Amino acid sequence: MNEPPVEHASIGTYLKVAAILSVVTALEFAVIYIRALTPILVPLLLVLSAGKFALVVLFFMHLRYDSRALAVLFCGPLALATGLVLALMTLTGAFLVLGR
Amino acid sequence: MSAAWVTPAASWITTVDHKRIGVLYGVTAFLFFLVGGVEALLIRLQLAGPGGRVVSAETYNALFTMHGTTMVFLAIMPLNAAFFNYMVPLLIGARDVAFPRLNALSYWILLFGGLFLNASFLVGAPPDAGWFGYANLTSKQFTPGPSVDFWLLSLQVLGVSSMLGGINFIVTILNMRAPGMTLMRMPVFVWMTLVVQFLIVLAFPPITVGLIFLMFDRFFGTRFYDVAAGGDLHLWQHLFWIFGHPEVYILILPAFGIVSEVLPTFARKPLFGAPVVIYSGVLIGFFGFGVWSHHMFAAGMGPVAALSIATMLIAIPTGVKIFNWLATLWGGAIRTTTALHFAVGLVGLFTIGGLSGIMHASPPVDLQQTDSYFVVAHLHYVLIGGSLFGLFAGAYYWWPKITGRLLDERLGKLQFWVVFAGFNVAFFPQHYLGAIGMPRRIYTYSAAAGWTFWNAVSTVGAFGIALGVLLFMVNAWRSLTRGAPASADPWDGRTLEWRTSSPPPLHDFDTIPPIYGRDTFWREKHGRPGIVPAPTHDHTHIHLPAPSRWPVLTALGIAVLAIGALTHVAVVLAGALFTVVCMFAFALEHHRNPAHAQQDGDLGVDHRKVAVWVFLGSECFFFGTLIATYLAYNGRSVVGPEPHQILNIPLTTLSTFDLLMSSLLMVLALAAVQRDDRRQARLWLFGTALFGLIFLGFQVYEFTHFVREGLTLQRNLFGSTFFVLTGFHGGHVTVGVVWLLALLILDLRGRLGRVDAVKVEVAGLYWHFVDIVWIAIFTLVYLMP
Numbered sequence: 001m002n003e004p005p006v007e008h009a010s011i012g013t014y015l016k017v018a019a020i021l022s023v024v025t026a027l028e029f030a031v032i033y034i035r036a037l038t039p040i041l042v043p044l045l046l047v048l049s050a051g052k053f054a055l056v057v058l059f060f061m062h063l064r065y066d067s068r069a070l071a072v073l074f075c076g077p078l079a080l081a082t083g084l085v086l087a088l089m090t091l092t093g094a095f096l097v098l099g100r
Numbered sequence: 101m102s103a104a105w106v107t108p109a110a111s112w113i114t115t116v117d118h119k120r121i122g123v124l125y126g127v128t129a130f131l132f133f134l135v136g137g138v139e140a141l142l143i144r145l146q147l148a149g150p151g152g153r154v155v156s157a158e159t160y161n162a163l164f165t166m167h168g169t170t171m172v173f174l175a176i177m178p179l180n181a182a183f184f185n186y187m188v189p190l191l192i193g194a195r196d197v198a199f200p201r202l203n204a205l206s207y208w209i210l211l212f213g214g215l216f217l218n219a220s221f222l223v224g225a226p227p228d229a230g231w232f233g234y235a236n237l238t239s240k241q242f243t244p245g246p247s248v249d250f251w252l253l254s255l256q257v258l259g260v261s262s263m264l265g266g267i268n269f270i271v272t273i274l275n276m277r278a279p280g281m282t283l284m285r286m287p288v289f290v291w292m293t294l295v296v297q298f299l300i301v302l303a304f305p306p307i308t309v310g311l312i313f314l315m316f317d318r319f320f321g322t323r324f325y326d327v328a329a330g331g332d333l334h335l336w337q338h339l340f341w342i343f344g345h346p347e348v349y350i351l352i353l354p355a356f357g358i359v360s361e362v363l364p365t366f367a368r369k370p371l372f373g374a375p376v377v378i379y380s381g382v383l384i385g386f387f388g389f390g391v392w393s394h395h396m397f398a399a400g401m402g403p404v405a406a407l408s409i410a411t412m413l414i415a416i417p418t419g420v421k422i423f424n425w426l427a428t429l430w431g432g433a434i435r436t437t438t439a440l441h442f443a444v445g446l447v448g449l450f451t452i453g454g455l456s457g458i459m460h461a462s463p464p465v466d467l468q469q470t471d472s473y474f475v476v477a478h479l480h481y482v483l484i485g486g487s488l489f490g491l492f493a494g495a496y497y498w499w500p501k502i503t504g505r506l507l508d509e510r511l512g513k514l515q516f517w518v519v520f521a522g523f524n525v526a527f528f529p530q531h532y533l534g535a536i537g538m539p540r541r542i543y544t545y546s547a548a549a550g551w552t553f554w555n556a557v558s559t560v561g562a563f564g565i566a567l568g569v570l571l572f573m574v575n576a577w578r579s580l581t582r583g584a585p586a587s588a589d590p591w592d593g594r595t596l597e598w599r600t601s602s603p604p605p606l607h608d609f610d611t612i613p614p615i616y617g618r619d620t621f622w623r624e625k626h627g628r629p630g631i632v633p634a635p636t637h638d639h640t641h642i643h644l645p646a647p648s649r650w651p652v653l654t655a656l657g658i659a660v661l662a663i664g665a666l667t668h669v670a671v672v673l674a675g676a677l678f679t680v681v682c683m684f685a686f687a688l689e690h691h692r693n694p695a696h697a698q699q700d701g702d703l704g705v706d707h708r709k710v711a712v713w714v715f716l717g718s719e720c721f722f723f724g725t726l727i728a729t730y731l732a733y734n735g736r737s738v739v740g741p742e743p744h745q746i747l748n749i750p751l752t753t754l755s756t757f758d759l760l761m762s763s764l765l766m767v768l769a770l771a772a773v774q775r776d777d778r779r780q781a782r783l784w785l786f787g788t789a790l791f792g793l794i795f796l797g798f799q800v801y802e803f804t805h806f807v808r809e810g811l812t813l814q815r816n817l818f819g820s821t822f823f824v825l826t827g828f829h830g831g832h833v834t835v836g837v838v839w840l841l842a843l844l845i846l847d848l849r850g851r852l853g854r855v856d857a858v859k860v861e862v863a864g865l866y867w868h869f870v871d872i873v874w875i876a877i878f879t880l881v882y883l884m885p
Binding site for chain 1: 274301302306332334335338342389393401703704705709710713714716717718720721723724725727728729731732734749750753756757760761763764766767768771864865868869871872875876878879880883884885
């Protein structure tokens, strides 16, 4: 039989993470209506989104607490997939990374 | 032969033994190899002289399409899989793979997928648009019949088989090694298998997405490859070759692994620089993802310098391997067995194919060679001179272990020289034919072109290869019927498989041998100090997986689904229902079986958890490709509506909040299960599923609203990319809801307790992944200006 699994984080931590996710989602919604932020809107949204992404992965998916091998198994493909998205967008002219 | 080989057919259908599945893979793949070989001979007969009339132009198109598809997906890949299945558990000192029933499922899906593809001949509609299926030749407009449908559906089915196998072997290799077998002590063949499985699970999603786009274009009228609607035909080529180039390494790296086992054994020396050979294999796999565009230099896609450099770089680790193999042979006490002949043959022939490959890294040179017979020669030097020679080396090397009989060495060497000569006569002249201008994929040519003599020579060579394959079949038959019995260790081998009997017992090893370094078995035999021989007999507490009928039935359901896509929607629904029922039966077959409870491995993590993380890594590529396509096509629609005219951001913010909160409920459910708090576990599992259903409700409302506003799948590129991206995400949410409800039902029936926490955890990982994908979609699709 399995040993009783170890809890990765306290319920309090989960609730705090959920609260932060809610606030950041509300912020994402709000910033698109603030005209002064238009010049930095895209990087700002990307940072907020990446933050939410990281919180779910680290705390809800327990990658902060689990074996480092699991982090490698996920983050390696994630990095490669991100590179693939950027390369595809560049090659199809959606935006240019290196210039023509 | 062992009595295990003459058991009733039913036991083979329900088998989950890795060795038997390996044999099934080998036999099936060899039969498909013969089919692909006959297609090749017909191609060569047609081209043997000018104005050939052996087959019509239409049949010729079908022959080269089916030859390429068959050899890549149904012959070389599954022949590699035969060795993965049979040898990897033996090489790492395991009793089976991590998921034996999943392994059987992979095989049956492969078989049905292969039969489905070849059934196209029976209905008179074999695929004929090339194994690369370039858009828009594959569109309904230019290929209206079902031939391309056969092709794309069978590739989807075969992709499922490869993905399942890939995840299974990654978990097996990472989590099931013998005590003391660190990663760097693994045999090089196991390393190459590991690299190949990563290539499979990461490279197949982009082609899967490409095929989904093609399927939607053909079945539902979407606009992915419709130039008139703003579509970009390069998209297909990118998605195909993002898969297609790593696929080359999927085909060749196992052969490199085999050679790295064969050469040291028959040179009676350790592999020279084994760690460097391993790192080179890993680097080849990594670079393999960055060089796809050299297949598209002639397509006019813009900046290519980085891709050209990457293509040149990949030659470095490949060259390192070649030199390491040569250094292994240098000064060795060489025994010139047939296996060694084929291994050395690979070193020479693959080098020729590799050198002609480097030429393609230069765009100006590539422009001259693209679509000429020079490329045909190059790829065959890689895939026959490389992969096939490696596979024959493996066949001669491991045949005694698999069958318990020796092959005839004299006949084997004769076969080698016949295949070696036939191959070079068939394909070396094709370099010249390409250089003087003969294009590939033409079904005939005129005598005035000056290609007659070398085409005739090439055809003679092709029949030489066929004779060589026939000699192998004779040798195999003679071995199986009256071959000399093989000892456990006929070659004085170095790796663990030679420690057990030939063929191995059902449980592989009486005792799992401890590992002290590379080539532990060889050092034990030859009395190196510090090595303690492993104990021999201990039959106690060996658990072997029970046979199961659910893998073959699940695969049958998937085949019915594919057939339904070509016949009637009722068949699709029947196939889907049957598949779902079988999958539940599959999943619950060993639920609460104590023998299956403990699945922790070398990483200190449960097999199922490792498998889900690998799957999620693969899903990054799937959704990454969908998102990249959405972004690449953003703003390219030639008619409205545009995203900013129709997307309801406030509503989607609410649905995003709902999905994020479902993730909170999911972790609360897991925590409750881990505490064995049944009441809370039910509450939070129900809550998670309910929030998932609410999210789906939002999506249904959004979709119906958009359709009423005039935005459909077919309307424009935005409609096609938006509905497919968000629809597939919704499909994932639906699967998650069904999974959660199944866990809830188990709990309500008192069959989900603390010992099942890992099952809730893996469901939770999937659920959270669906959540983070939506985080990305919400930002990139809805919020970005």
